[in-house]
Amino acid sequence: MTIRLLLADDQALVRGALAALLDLEPDLEVVAEVGSGDAVLPAAREHRPDVALLDVEMPGLDGIEATRALRAALPEVRVLIVTTFGRPGFLRRALQAGAGGFVVKDTPARQLADAVRRVHAGLRVVDPGLAADSLVSGDSPLTVRETDVLRAARDGAAVATIARTLVLSEGTVRNHLSSAIGKTGTANRAEAARVAELNGWL
Structure with a gap:
């Protein structure tokens, strides 16, 4: 079975590189690419991906708010956050918004493909170093x-x-x-x- 993917990243080069890497996998197919958080939900409605790979920092809606909107409107679409910004607070907020996984962009291609498969299967995937940092840093003290x-x-x-x-x-x-x-x-x-x-x- 082919897993259909939506990629959202405001950097076209990064988005293109991710698409090229993931398309090399026989069971993964990139069906849509967007450059802003606002475009995630409309693209998901049109292309019906199985997994959306979202960056955190994007124009319009950020990746965390886009995750929340996507999970509310199309709960069958799983979300994997793939970001440069490996911050504990982002990890906590992304998981609270409904993301199934959170990895950083320097994750090796094979591990990223595996993370996609695991999130698609309903498993939770979190970068281990970031998970440890998140436990140490705790929740935001701000109301x-x-x-x-x-x-x-x-x-x-x-x-x-x-x-x-x-x-x-x-x-x-x-x-x-x-x-x-x-x-x-x-x-x-x-x-x-x-x-x-x-x-x-x-």
Whole structure:
């Protein structure tokens, strides 16, 4: 039986290389390739893949949100995250969103093909080093609101702008920022956002 694959990565060279490698396997067939998270669900509806291989960092929806949308709309499609960003927070969030596996892009081709087969079979596949790091680092210390505020603040937006965007008072935004700075052990919101991003909490 041939396993039908959808690839989503915003880097065309990476996407093409993955497609070429996976197409060499006799039981794997790439049926669709997309360059943004927004395109994942429409492509999956059109091409009906068995497994979607998604990057984390993509324009539009990121790979984790695309996973959540895909699993909600087409639960029969399994998801394997294949990313450069091997961060413990990303791993936790991806699994919570419904991904069946999480591997990094420097995984050897044979192991990647095997990971696809295992995810297709309903098994969970996680890069062992990343799994260990995830256990050590623990869950994000940030609340949902602190995460929202920090995500909105990472591009340097003013407090008033963040407040309007998230429909909060400016005082509430300042409180959330202050709390996030304290929890990340940083000196300001830019550093807090950087630490949170490095840990995969945003």
